[in-house]
Structure formats: structure tokens, C-alpha cells
Amino acid sequence: MAVFSGLSERINHVFSKLKSRGSLTELEIKQAMREVRVALLEADVNIAVAKDFIKKVTEKAVGEEILKGLNPAQQVIKIVNEELTELMGSTQSKLVVSSKLPTIIMMCGLQGAGKTTMCGKLAIHLKKQGKKPLLVACDIYRPAAIKQLKIVSEKAGAGFFEQGQQNPAKTAKQAVEFANKNGFDTVIVDTAGRLHINEELMDELKQVKASVDVDEILLTVDAMTGQDAVTVAEAFDKALDVTGIIMTKLDGDTRGGATLSIKAVTGKPIKFCGTGEKLEDIEVFHPDRMASRILGMGDVLSLIDKAQEAITQEDAAKLAKKLKDQSFDLNDYLAQFENLQKMGGIKDLVGMLPGMGKLKISEKDIDEKELLRFKAIIQSMTPKERSEPKILNYTRKKRIAAGSGTSVQDVNKLVKNFEQTKEMMKRFGKGKKGMKLPF
Amino acid sequence: MGFFKKIIDGLKKTQQNIGFKLKQLFKVGVFDDDFFDELETLLLSSDVGASATLEIVDLLRDRLEEEKITDPDQAMNELKDILVEMLDTDPFEIKSPAIIMVVGVNGVGKTTTIGKLASQFKNQGKSVVIAAADTFRAAASEQLEVWAERAGVRIIKHQEGSDPAAVVFDALSSAKSRKTDVILIDTAGRLHNKVNLMEELKKINRVISREYPEAQRKNLIVLDATTGQNALQQVELFNDAVSIDSIALTKLDGTAKGGVVIAIREKFGIPVDFIGVGEGIDDLMPFDAESFVEGIL
Numbered sequence: 001m002a003v004f005s006g007l008s009e010r011i012n013h014v015f016s017k018l019k020s021r022g023s024l025t026e027l028e029i030k031q032a033m034r035e036v037r038v039a040l041l042e043a044d045v046n047i048a049v050a051k052d053f054i055k056k057v058t059e060k061a062v063g064e065e066i067l068k069g070l071n072p073a074q075q076v077i078k079i080v081n082e083e084l085t086e087l088m089g090s091t092q093s094k095l096v097v098s099s100k101l102p103t104i105i106m107m108c109g110l111q112g113a114g115k116t117t118m119c120g121k122l123a124i125h126l127k128k129q130g131k132k133p134l135l136v137a138c139d140i141y142r143p144a145a146i147k148q149l150k151i152v153s154e155k156a157g158a159g160f161f162e163q164g165q166q167n168p169a170k171t172a173k174q175a176v177e178f179a180n181k182n183g184f185d186t187v188i189v190d191t192a193g194r195l196h197i198n199e200e201l202m203d204e205l206k207q208v209k210a211s212v213d214v215d216e217i218l219l220t221v222d223a224m225t226g227q228d229a230v231t232v233a234e235a236f237d238k239a240l241d242v243t244g245i246i247m248t249k250l251d252g253d254t255r256g257g258a259t260l261s262i263k264a265v266t267g268k269p270i271k272f273c274g275t276g277e278k279l280e281d282i283e284v285f286h287p288d289r290m291a292s293r294i295l296g297m298g299d300v301l302s303l304i305d306k307a308q309e310a311i312t313q314e315d316a317a318k319l320a321k322k323l324k325d326q327s328f329d330l331n332d333y334l335a336q337f338e339n340l341q342k343m344g345g346i347k348d349l350v351g352m353l354p355g356m357g358k359l360k361i362s363e364k365d366i367d368e369k370e371l372l373r374f375k376a377i378i379q380s381m382t383p384k385e386r387s388e389p390k391i392l393n394y395t396r397k398k399r400i401a402a403g404s405g406t407s408v409q410d411v412n413k414l415v416k417n418f419e420q421t422k423e424m425m426k427r428f429g430k431g432k433k434g435m436k437l438p439f
Numbered sequence: 440m441g442f443f444k445k446i447i448d449g450l451k452k453t454q455q456n457i458g459f460k461l462k463q464l465f466k467v468g469v470f471d472d473d474f475f476d477e478l479e480t481l482l483l484s485s486d487v488g489a490s491a492t493l494e495i496v497d498l499l500r501d502r503l504e505e506e507k508i509t510d511p512d513q514a515m516n517e518l519k520d521i522l523v524e525m526l527d528t529d530p531f532e533i534k535s536p537a538i539i540m541v542v543g544v545n546g547v548g549k550t551t552t553i554g555k556l557a558s559q560f561k562n563q564g565k566s567v568v569i570a571a572a573d574t575f576r577a578a579a580s581e582q583l584e585v586w587a588e589r590a591g592v593r594i595i596k597h598q599e600g601s602d603p604a605a606v607v608f609d610a611l612s613s614a615k616s617r618k619t620d621v622i623l624i625d626t627a628g629r630l631h632n633k634v635n636l637m638e639e640l641k642k643i644n645r646v647i648s649r650e651y652p653e654a655q656r657k658n659l660i661v662l663d664a665t666t667g668q669n670a671l672q673q674v675e676l677f678n679d680a681v682s683i684d685s686i687a688l689t690k691l692d693g694t695a696k697g698g699v700v701i702a703i704r705e706k707f708g709i710p711v712d713f714i715g716v717g718e719g720i721d722d723l724m725p726f727d728a729e730s731f732v733e734g735i736l
């Protein structure tokens with residue numbers, strides 16, 4: 001997935017050479033921290049921020065007792081991850097809603113950060129909450145920027161307001177009047193991308209801010225930004241006193257270290273992130289997930305979410321009932337396979353699990369084809385065979401094998417796997433509700 | 440100096456930071472571990488990346504030792520030499536007919552770069568046609584049309600959402616019949632880890648090879664100078680898909696240093712040929728390793 005190996009691997013490597021018992025020694029921490037530093041820098045965390053962070057973590061880690069069940073490497077990773085999550089902001093932040101309507105949101109950022117697209121995404125997000133947003137075109141410089149926002153607003157089903165190349169502050173003011181007259185409760189002002197060192201254009205933003213009663217000033221930042229992220233964020237914050245940050249293009253394979261740098265330097269909350277090309281692809285920011293992403297530790301929480309999306313509550317309830325009255329059959333098993341495919345296949349899921357780098361799972365170990373084979377086998381069975389797998393004798397198996405283009409051994413393998421899964425799930429079912437993966 | 444003034448101006452902002460600190464650092468004239476640690480930090484803060492930084496630091500350490508250099512100015516020059524050697528490249532030359540396909544992730548400035556390139560080739564007396572193969576982003580072809588108009592070149596476009604390969608096909612046919620010198624292909628921004636979008640790019644690539652095999656080919660990736668280490672992944676995956684020949688580094692008029700191109704050169708050997716230093720049509724410069732390094736240091 002990534003060019004660089006994850007932090008867990010690096011740290012495991014360090015500790016594999018050391019034999020630590022009881023508590024973490026200073027030397028061990030120092031060696032581990034060197035790896036943490038490289039991981040942070042490769043993730044584009046600002047070097048000054050990384051230095052501070054490491055100092056803090058070292059202080060905390062030295063002498064810390066190693067918890068039962070954890071090895072020293074895991075202990076260090078745990079501390080690093082906790083600290084990182086804390087630094088990233090521990091709660092998610094919502095958008096401010098003004099007591100005096102309309103609520104006014106102003107976007108700002110460098111060229112190409114994704115402001116115009118994000119306007120549309122915010123509009124969709126707000127519409128889902130029952131709001132009526134109006135998008136206002138104040139990018140009077142980039143060719144076809146106004147047209148782009150117009151198309152975006154149509155796609156999002158939001159209102160649109162423009163006054164051509166007129167002064168943006170004036171346009172913003174008129175837009176608010178327009179919103180008041182036409183019942184829009186939220187105004188989103190798209191502004192031109194600009195360099196933070198272009199004083200003239202920064203002044204223009206200040207004028208827009210002064211012309212209307214702005215509730216939110218959201219700085220849009222490309223998640224792939226490098227060391228310069230800090231300079232940019234500081235400059236925008238100083239000029240406009242931004243109220244929040246939006247990270248875009250987080251659907252790439254970037255580690256997104258810029259997120260941490262910006263948060264550390266400005267102290268402003270990260271409110272949303274853009275996670276795809278479609279207008280629906282907007283997510284509320286999760287600090288804990290970002291932490292493990294920066295460290296290259298897999299995204300366990302996202303995995304759980306993904307699983308929960310694919311397996312609906314209803315399905316889960318049905319399944320729980322079946323387990324209880326022992327009626328889990330091959331039909332349900334088939335449904336499980338389909339769920340797994342919905343989640344993007346095994347390879348995708350494995351990629352999201354932490355520690356998988358260490359296991360070095362090769363393509364042939366995860367046999368997507370086997371999944372398809374299993375599906376074909378079940379689909380070649382009669383309804384009776386599916387609900388009562390016990391009746392499967394050699395003749396039936398031979399017929400099923402021929403029908404699915406497999407062998408009797410394959411059919412036997414499936415039946416065996418099914419029995420094991422059933423057994424496993426019975427045990428699972430007694431415990432917590434929730435995740436039910438058939439493997 | 441005139442010609443490079445803009446670059447120098449652009450890079451000056453970065454200079455105030457790192458250049459000043461570097462000079463202070465070298466001035467001390469003691470080249471011990473602390474010195475190299477500090478140098479490492481400075482390079483890292485220019486986005487040079489961990490592995491390229493280590494290589495540069497090691498190289499400098501060796502050279503200072505070998506040649507017994509103790510003079511600060513001389514040491515500084517050694518560092519410059521190392522960086523210039525790493526980045527130096529032959530001038531970007533094309534022979535007609537040439538096809539330049541421009542690729543890159545979203546928002547790096549592909550469309551703007553194409554507008555500027557079109558203008559440059561036009562000024563060199565070449566005939567140019569632009570293929571608007573970004574049929575995905577809203578109003579992308581309108582944006583490109585404005586640039587084509589400014590540059591005074593032809594543009595071939597279809598409707599939003601149509602097949603990009605078909606746009607390219609039409610542009611190639613048109614270019615062949617008119618004996619156009621340069622064909623510039625704008626493609627949709629895509630995050631490099633999106634498999635189906637990379638497949639689309641391969642398809643365009645195949646169409647070009649099939650329809651106009653005699654034309655000279657250049658695949659140009661546009662990188663945003665503000666991008667950090669992810670630029671390495673971008674180059675790697677685009678290079679896997681369509682084999683990249685050249686880099687245009689944009690937005691160098693900000694405070695970003697674009698040091699990641701050093702890491703890219705070290706890892707993939709792909710040269711930077713152009714740098715973008717502003718939004719005007721003439722704000723695209725041929726890359727010059729010495730000016731670039733001069734600007735960084």
C-alpha cells in the first residue's frame with residue numbers, strides 16, 4: 001500500500017534486538033524514538049512539531065511500566081498513539097450555527113486545495129441536516145471558477161449566487177441579502193485560492209470577512225502538503241483568525257502529517273475531511289483514526305465502520321437470532337461471503353488491519369478466488385441442501401462439484417469451513433454483539 | 440540575471456528561512472556531528488525527505504573529510520555542488536510532431552501549466568493543439584478554453600462526462616491532418632491510488648501509441664511544490680501506469696521549497712524540466728539546477 005513501512009514494523013524491529021522486562025529504559029526509548037521521528041517526517045509532520053512531540057513522548061515513556069499482555073514495542077506504540085490522538089484534538093467539532101440567520105461560512109486556502117468542491121460537499125452535509133445552503137462565487141480570478149461552483153451547486157441541490165467579477169466583499173454582502181429574501185439559512189462563500197504571502201489578496205479576504213457577519217472561516221488544506229503546511233496555516237490564521245480546518249484529498253495514500261502540524265501550530269480544530277471525488281465524500285474528522293494513519297498503523301476503526309455499514313443492523317439481528325436457535329445454514333453462509341465482498345474483498349480489509357505488514361500476507365495466501373469458488377458451490381446446491389447441509393452425501397456432492405466446476409474435495413472443504421464458522425460464531429454470539437466475520 | 444529574477448524572487452521567501460539559517464550554520468566553520476544534525480534538520484524542513492537527506496549529508500561529510508575542507512564558503516559550495524549534481528538535467532527539447540500528455544493529482548495546476556506551455560510553444564513559432572481530456576471536473580474544459588484563447592491556440596473538447604480517450608483520438612486526427620507541431624493533452628486530476636482512473640490513463644496512452652506512433656512522446660507529471668513526501672508515491676504510481684519522462688514543479692512562488700524533487704530524482708531519476716512561479720501566462724520557466732539550488736540555499 002505505502003512505499004514506506006509502517007511505524008509498528010519499525011519499532012518491532014528495534015525491540016526485537018532488545019530484551020526488555022518490567023519497564024522501559026531510556027536507551028530503548030531513545031532508539032524507538034529515532035524510528036518514530038523518521039515515521040513522522042516521512043508522513044510530512046513538520047520537523048519542529050515532530051521534535052516537540054518526541055520530547056514529550058520520551059518524558060512520558062521513560063520508566064513507564066510495561067502493561068501485562070503488551071511487549072515493549074506495543075507499549076511504546078500505545079503511548080505514541082495516545083499522545084498523537086490527544087494532540088490531534090480529542091473531540092470532533094461541529095459547525096457553528098448562528099443565532100441570527102443566515103449562518104455565514106467563508107472558505108479560504110491555497111490554489112488547488114479543493115475549496116470549490118468542498119463547498120458542494122459542505123452543502124450536501126448541511127442539507128442532510130435539514131439546512132438550506134446558498135453557495136456564493138467569490139473566486140473572480142481563476143478561469144471558469146464561477147461556472148465550476150455553479151455546476152457544483154446544481155449537483156448538490158443548493159442555491160447559487162454570483163455577481164461576475166465584481167469585488168468579492170460586495171458580492172458576499174449582496175449574497176446575504178439574497179439569502180434573507182429567499183429563505184436560505186446558510187451561506188457558503190467560495191473564495192479564490194491565494195498564496196498566503198500575497199498581501200493584496202489576503203487583504204481582499206479580510207474585506208470579505210469585514211463585509212458580512214462571518215460565523216465560520218474554514219481553512220482548506222490539501223492533506224498531501226509537506227513541511228510548508230505550518231507556514232501556510234499560520235499565515236491564514238494570523239490574517240483571518242480561522243475557526244476551523246478542512247483537510248482534503250484524504251482518500252489518497254498520504255499519511256497526512258500536515259494535519260498534525262497544523263493542529264499543533266494553530267490549535268484550531270479540524271472539522272471535516274474530504275475523502276473522495278464525489279460530492280457525498282465528506283466525513284467528520286476523527287482524531288484517533290488520523291493518529292494511526294500518520295503512524296502507518298492501519299485503520300482499525302475505519303475497518304469496523306466499514307464492516308458495520310455492509311452488515312446492516314437488521315442483518316445482524318437476524319443472524320444473532322439464527323445463531324441462538326441453531327438455524328444458521330449455508331444460505332446465511334453465502335450471505336456472509338457477499339457481505340465480505342461488499343466490504344471490498346479480503347485484500348482491502350487486510351490492508352486496513354494493523355500489524356499486517358509483519359505478517360507479510362502474500363496474494364496467494366488471501367485467495368479471493370476461493371471465496372468465489374465457495375459461492376459457486378453453495379449456489380449449485382438445492383434449497384434443501386442449503387438449509388440442511390447434513391443431507392449432503394457423496395452423490396449430492398459429486399453433482400454439486402460438477403455444477404459449480406469444482407471437485408468433491410472443494411465441496412468437502414466448504415462444508416468443513418462452514419461447520420467451523422458455525423462453531424466459532426456460536427461462541428461469538430454468546431459474547432458481544434457486533435463484528436461477525438466468518439474467518 | 441533578469442531572466443531568473445522571478446525565480447530568485449520566488450525562492451527568496453524560502454531563502455529568508457533556510458538560507459539564512461544555513462549560512463549561520465556554515466559560518467561557525469566547525470563541521471562536527473552537531474553541524475551535520477542541524478544540516479539534516481534544515482534539509483528535512485525543505486521536504487527533501489529522510490533518505491535523500493541522509494545521502495546528501497553523508498556525501499558532504501565524505502567530501503569535507505577527503506578534501507580537508509574547513510573554510511565555510513568552500514563547504515557551502517560543496518553542498519551546492521552536490522545538490523546541483525543531483526538535479527542537473529539536459530534542456531527539454533521536442534521535435535515535431537510531439538505529444539505531451541500532462542498528468543497529476545487533483546489541484547496541482549495541470550490546466551494552468553498546459554496554458555503556459557501552449558503559449559511558450561506558440562511563441563517559439565510552433566503550431567499547438569490542446570486536447571481537453573479532463574472531462575470529469577466541473578468546468579475544466581471551460582477553464583482550459585480560456586487558457587487556449589489567451590495563448591492563441593486551438594482546443595479540441597467534448598462534453599463533460601464523455602470518454603477522455605475519444606477526445607484524445609479526435610485531437611490526434613485533427614493534429615495529423617493539419618500537421619500540428621505540438622499536441623498537449625490535459626487529463627483529469629486523479630489520486631494516484633485509484634485503480635480505475637489509472638486504467639483510464641493507460642487507455643489514453645494506448646490510443647496515442649496506436650494512432651500516432653511516429654510522434655515524439657513526453658509524459659509530464661505536474662507536482663505541487665507544497666506537496667510533501669507523498670509526491671514520491673505520486674510519481675511512483677503514475678510512472679507505473681504510463682512511464683513519466685518529465686516533471687513540472689508548480690507553485691514555487693509560495694514559501695514551499697519543493698525539496699521533494701531531490702528525493703524524486705534520487706529515487707526515480709526523473710528530471711524536473713519546468714517550474715511554475717505565478718499565475719501569469721509567462722510564469723513557467725525552464726528548470727535550471729543552479730538557480731534552483733541557489734534559491735533553496
